[in-house]
Amino acid sequence: GDSVTQMEGPVTLSEEAFLTINCTYTATGYPSLFWYVQYPGEGLQLLLKATKADDKGSNKGFEATYRKETTSFHLEKGSVQVSDSAVYFCALKAGQGAQKLVFGQGTRLTINP
Amino acid sequence: DGGITQSPKYLFRKEGQNVTLSCEQNLNHDAMYWYRQDPGQGLRLIYYSQIVNDFQKGDIAEGYSVSREKKESFPLTVTSAQKNPTAFYLCASSNRVGGGGNQPQHFGDGTRLSIL
Numbered sequence A: 001g002d003s004v005t006q007m008e009g010p011v012t013l014s015e016e017a018f019l020t021i022n023c024t025y026t027a028t029g030y031p032s033l034f035w036y037v038q039y040p041g042e043g044l045q046l047l048l049k050a051t052k053a054d055d056k057g058s059n060k061g062f063e064a065t066y067r068k069e070t071t072s073f074h075l076e077k078g079s080v081q082v083s084d085s086a087v088y089f090c091a092l093k094a095g096q097g098a099q100k101l102v103f104g105q106g107t108r109l110t111i112n113p
Numbered sequence B: 001d002g003g004i005t006q007s008p009k010y011l012f013r014k015e016g017q018n019v020t021l022s023c024e025q026n027l028n029h030d031a032m033y034w035y036r037q038d039p040g041q042g043l044r045l046i047y048y049s050q051i052v053n054d055f056q057k058g059d060i061a062e063g064y065s066v067s068r069e070k071k072e073s074f075p076l077t078v079t080s081a082q083k084n085p086t087a088f089y090l091c092a093s094s095n096r097v098g099g100g101g102n103q104p105q106h107f108g109d110g111t112r113l114s115i116l
Helices: none
Strands: A003-006 A011-014 A019-021 A023-026 A032-038 A044-050 A056-059 A062-065 A075-077 A086-093 A101-103 A107-112 B004-007 B010-013 B019-025 B031-037 B043-051 B054-057 B064-066 B076-078 B087-094 B111-115
Touching: A003 A086, A003 A101, A011 A019, A019 A107, A023 A032, A023 A086, A032 A062, A044 A062, A101 B043, B004 B087, B010 B019, B019 B031, B019 B087, B019 B111, B043 B064, B076 B087
Parallel strands: A011 A107, B010 B111
Antiparallel strands: A003 A023, A019 A075, A032 A044, A032 A086, A044 A056, A056 A062, A062 A075, A086 A101, A086 A107, B004 B019, B019 B076, B031 B043, B031 B087, B043 B054, B064 B076, B087 B111
């Protein structure tokens, strides 16, 4: 079945460090890929998305590129801030008729000043 | 502002009791979803609905029930049959898949359910 695997957390970085959170997937067809962010005590917010191979999603300084050859969608940010501390979820929706989002287990990120 | 409202934010259930979590959206979305989130885990789909008066089971529907009598509302009942109900419950909505499989889901702020 479809699945998403994220790098295990927690991840702790200093402010202005470079961030990578790895995400790989297994899916039939041609999935759409998403990154969601969850701040403490809140629901999930869509951070960025990509719908086809080689697409790059970007938002708030975060980027992720849909790599079909490596089935990956790694999240990157060049210089993190304390306000980026949150849990990040990679997710896929498999195919045009798919209803279900399949989530990774989440990666908790803490940025120290 | 358009969005998804979940209530209450915190809910406590006694043993053997049914409780209902509310989810209302004013985004004019056709599809609505309920997820369960446990610590250190991703979200798991409980039920979803593509249209009024229709809904389907997700991956972990046992012990839960839903209704979709109005487009804006998709309440979730956690029944006494759900033996491990303590979790964070998230409601989401999206435009209907017919508009494109890449429609993102928009989430509410969640309800945290605990057992007394």
